[in-house]
Amino acid sequence: MTIENLNPHSPFPIGGAAFPHPHLLGISGLKNWEIAYIIDQAEHWVKLNRSGASKHDDRLRGLTIINAFFENSTRTLLSFEIAGKRLGADVVNMHAAQSSVKKGETLIDTAVTLNAMRADAIVIRHGSSGAVQLIADKVDCPVINAGDGTHEHPTQALLDALTIKRRKGPIDEQIVTICGDILHSRVARSNIFCLLNMGAQIRVAAPATLIPHGLEQLGVEVFTDFDAAIKGADVVMMLRLQNERMNGDFIPSPREYAFLYGLNEQRIKLAKDDVLIMHPGPINRGVEITSSLADHVTQSAIKEQVEMGVAVRMACLDILTRKARKVEGWA
Amino acid sequence: MTIENLNPHSPFPIGGAAFPHPHLLGISGLKNWEIAYIIDQAEHWVKLNRSGASKHDDRLRGLTIINAFFENSTRTLLSFEIAGKRLGADVVNMHAAQSSVKKGETLIDTAVTLNAMRADAIVIRHGSSGAVQLIADKVDCPVINAGDGTHEHPTQALLDALTIKRRKGPIDEQIVTICGDILHSRVARSNIFCLLNMGAQIRVAAPATLIPHGLEQLGVEVFTDFDAAIKGADVVMMLRLQNERMNGDFIPSPREYAFLYGLNEQRIKLAKDDVLIMHPGPINRGVEITSSLADHVTQSAIKEQVEMGVAVRMACLDILTRKARKVEGWA
Amino acid sequence: MTIENLNPHSPFPIGGAAFPHPHLLGISGLKNWEIAYIIDQAEHWVKLNRSGASKHDDRLRGLTIINAFFENSTRTLLSFEIAGKRLGADVVNMHAAQSSVKKGETLIDTAVTLNAMRADAIVIRHGSSGAVQLIADKVDCPVINAGDGTHEHPTQALLDALTIKRRKGPIDEQIVTICGDILHSRVARSNIFCLLNMGAQIRVAAPATLIPHGLEQLGVEVFTDFDAAIKGADVVMMLRLQNERMNGDFIPSPREYAFLYGLNEQRIKLAKDDVLIMHPGPINRGVEITSSLADHVTQSAIKEQVEMGVAVRMACLDILTRKARKVEGWA
Numbered sequence: 001m002t003i004e005n006l007n008p009h010s011p012f013p014i015g016g017a018a019f020p021h022p023h024l025l026g027i028s029g030l031k032n033w034e035i036a037y038i039i040d041q042a043e044h045w046v047k048l049n050r051s052g053a054s055k056h057d058d059r060l061r062g063l064t065i066i067n068a069f070f071e072n073s074t075r076t077l078l079s080f081e082i083a084g085k086r087l088g089a090d091v092v093n094m095h096a097a098q099s100s101v102k103k104g105e106t107l108i109d110t111a112v113t114l115n116a117m118r119a120d121a122i123v124i125r126h127g128s129s130g131a132v133q134l135i136a137d138k139v140d141c142p143v144i145n146a147g148d149g150t151h152e153h154p155t156q157a158l159l160d161a162l163t164i165k166r167r168k169g170p171i172d173e174q175i176v177t178i179c180g181d182i183l184h185s186r187v188a189r190s191n192i193f194c195l196l197n198m199g200a201q202i203r204v205a206a207p208a209t210l211i212p213h214g215l216e217q218l219g220v221e222v223f224t225d226f227d228a229a230i231k232g233a234d235v236v237m238m239l240r241l242q243n244e245r246m247n248g249d250f251i252p253s254p255r256e257y258a259f260l261y262g263l264n265e266q267r268i269k270l271a272k273d274d275v276l277i278m279h280p281g282p283i284n285r286g287v288e289i290t291s292s293l294a295d296h297v298t299q300s301a302i303k304e305q306v307e308m309g310v311a312v313r314m315a316c317l318d319i320l321t322r323k324a325r326k327v328e329g330w331a
Numbered sequence: 332m333t334i335e336n337l338n339p340h341s342p343f344p345i346g347g348a349a350f351p352h353p354h355l356l357g358i359s360g361l362k363n364w365e366i367a368y369i370i371d372q373a374e375h376w377v378k379l380n381r382s383g384a385s386k387h388d389d390r391l392r393g394l395t396i397i398n399a400f401f402e403n404s405t406r407t408l409l410s411f412e413i414a415g416k417r418l419g420a421d422v423v424n425m426h427a428a429q430s431s432v433k434k435g436e437t438l439i440d441t442a443v444t445l446n447a448m449r450a451d452a453i454v455i456r457h458g459s460s461g462a463v464q465l466i467a468d469k470v471d472c473p474v475i476n477a478g479d480g481t482h483e484h485p486t487q488a489l490l491d492a493l494t495i496k497r498r499k500g501p502i503d504e505q506i507v508t509i510c511g512d513i514l515h516s517r518v519a520r521s522n523i524f525c526l527l528n529m530g531a532q533i534r535v536a537a538p539a540t541l542i543p544h545g546l547e548q549l550g551v552e553v554f555t556d557f558d559a560a561i562k563g564a565d566v567v568m569m570l571r572l573q574n575e576r577m578n579g580d581f582i583p584s585p586r587e588y589a590f591l592y593g594l595n596e597q598r599i600k601l602a603k604d605d606v607l608i609m610h611p612g613p614i615n616r617g618v619e620i621t622s623s624l625a626d627h628v629t630q631s632a633i634k635e636q637v638e639m640g641v642a643v644r645m646a647c648l649d650i651l652t653r654k655a656r657k658v659e660g661w662a
Numbered sequence: 663m664t665i666e667n668l669n670p671h672s673p674f675p676i677g678g679a680a681f682p683h684p685h686l687l688g689i690s691g692l693k694n695w696e697i698a699y700i701i702d703q704a705e706h707w708v709k710l711n712r713s714g715a716s717k718h719d720d721r722l723r724g725l726t727i728i729n730a731f732f733e734n735s736t737r738t739l740l741s742f743e744i745a746g747k748r749l750g751a752d753v754v755n756m757h758a759a760q761s762s763v764k765k766g767e768t769l770i771d772t773a774v775t776l777n778a779m780r781a782d783a784i785v786i787r788h789g790s791s792g793a794v795q796l797i798a799d800k801v802d803c804p805v806i807n808a809g810d811g812t813h814e815h816p817t818q819a820l821l822d823a824l825t826i827k828r829r830k831g832p833i834d835e836q837i838v839t840i841c842g843d844i845l846h847s848r849v850a851r852s853n854i855f856c857l858l859n860m861g862a863q864i865r866v867a868a869p870a871t872l873i874p875h876g877l878e879q880l881g882v883e884v885f886t887d888f889d890a891a892i893k894g895a896d897v898v899m900m901l902r903l904q905n906e907r908m909n910g911d912f913i914p915s916p917r918e919y920a921f922l923y924g925l926n927e928q929r930i931k932l933a934k935d936d937v938l939i940m941h942p943g944p945i946n947r948g949v950e951i952t953s954s955l956a957d958h959v960t961q962s963a964i965k966e967q968v969e970m971g972v973a974v975r976m977a978c979l980d981i982l983t984r985k986a987r988k989v990e991g992w993a
Binding site: 393 | 715737747943
């Protein structure tokens, strides 16, 4: 089933089957139509968010959403908070990174506590891979992974797919080059799962020390030469270089990294003329990408990615709470 | 008047007398019927919170509740924030522990500021005993003590009483053993006041260095031998051992503490067969209590305590704002 | 146009002209009638805030307000948050001072991000002068300056003007003495612009090291002798002495500062009998001002300043979003 087969005005996929997952823990494990369905639903929220001053839809009114962020992330937290509030939910942030969770409480105890407060959805960001799954196993409500360790960041991949689809058309016609720290990036992992699933042709470019094993077996083309990887690309997706890797064992220096793997005016000419430039943010200007490209009026999709983020998160919160809200066909 | 004499469907105690306190600063000073009334009212909110996805009651709509936490507490803050939002209030958190209150502003200036912003209820947690009273004296709206120093933590005692009542029946038929750092614990203090008031038989167990003077005169049985204290108990309430006491002057080591005062499978057998195990959280697993008991399906009430917390806080916010809301019979 | 010429019940200034500024970045640049109009509109919100328990007006329902505070400020953040919530908006706080903005994201990237999330108003506090202007240039929605470096803090000046007008009558009949660190104070700057504009007679008093050049040319009287400056004053406005200046290059010690520039019972006698004492808070009691004067029942306006703060911020949020809300005459 392609995206086009979905009725954009229907809350149900064709055939009437409800979204069959209680949580959104990762892209891995999602079927093609499930990804397409979330993306399709997000279009509705893009429209609402652009509809002028008042942009409220109160379908989650009376529900309690807890954003439990064990790792700081201003942007992602803001995006989920705004998404929940625009849907009319009571949104409560738990700033676990700075708080008494450090008193030594186990993760499972935190999960059980949030559950006992009768949350209707829990959004979790955590520094350890698998932590979100652990919590999901202990609670009665939907859990959304907002990034866990080096594992997955599914809403980022969904918002990237939505951005590509809106700007470039069918995803299975795109050559997407992902460049940066592939090894440690949950954004790269989720995007690879998502784009492969949707039929895109994927290339990754990185220093050999930052490429995980086994990508070729999945059908991903692997490059250490960014110039080769970018040739003829429809989309170039740059990853953020984490500060802690900058002068560590993985790369010699930010300057050398920028020289070999930074996106600049010269390099982008190797891609297709109408190439789309993406970055999950926040940007290290002059390291992964030069300012002129990050701000490029027609080629850069970075602003749109942020906008799509709110819409995708609204779609996820809506879809995953339908069962509890007893929406017809989903209860 | 016992709990049974209260009409659970009425917002008024029998006879029509309104709750006579402007604030909830502690359990000490509350009459038996007042405690019973809050607990009884909380039952209504337990039902709402369990009523499915939407759990809103907008009786506090248009009111401003300020949670001023001068001491970090993720759980208690979440609980009050959710309680206020489910009642429809505008809830604003003041994270004083991390903020410019450290600029040197006096506590009274903070109180006067919150009051000038026309708060309708202020919830305060503070590291100093009596700080909440000081603020209550300076403001025009209800103040709820969310824990002050080693003084009181009244909503904790109320939620514990509600939990005991629901799980074990009339409180005056229970033998309750409280074990841990009685001396420094506001949870212990508030629980002792509350349970004595409700007619329970109370035993405390702790190292001699952690028992305050004068408990016997109140009618509390004091033990340094936890095994003796637990014999025949209906409820065992474990206190959290604060990190700062763990290797200090009060106990030799967490390991020795666990050996003498930790709750484990062997020790719990000394209590009644249907004993209820309680802990205010967060738990130091393997110190105060073994994991198997903390997670015990039938005996542990720890999850339920968290749930009752939200309900009790909704009851307190509702009751204390009735006068300002001009609820019939309360204005 | 004086304040009296405005119809307090009309959302429009006489003649039907809408407020012509998309943002509120400073007092400098505002016309007399524009200042008067905001102050006049705030009176409406004072009334609402004093109207009893429920004080809601949902004209901003469905709008998203982001408070982006790059500098901690408990009071100002609380004030804006309460203002936005009482108007029915979805208010989201971005605690940039403690967050991943420190990852190295540029200010403009943050602005672009907030804009892409379709904020309807952004309130910004930043440690650098001009930072708020920089953000305003990059976004599509109204930006309110909640204090930037040593530049401006316009809502503080507006709330001070409102307080003076309510307590003392027409501003152009007042002699206002401002005492403290004039050089580094955005509060002083905004107040000087505002009070000059409204026709007050202004005196400043400070050590010579803390007086900026050029004040005399604006028509401000400059004193290093506080006693001389206070003689016959209708209003004495004390500034907060920042901790970082206390033992630095600017003043010898807090004790000497208090002796020369602190407001006390002796000194206040030099002012008019019905003098009004003001301070933006938080107060360093015993440094800038003695407690007896800060708490003076009739002379101190410090509490009222806090109250007027919420009202003025409601007025600003209302006025600046009228265009987007397509209020008749403003779209």
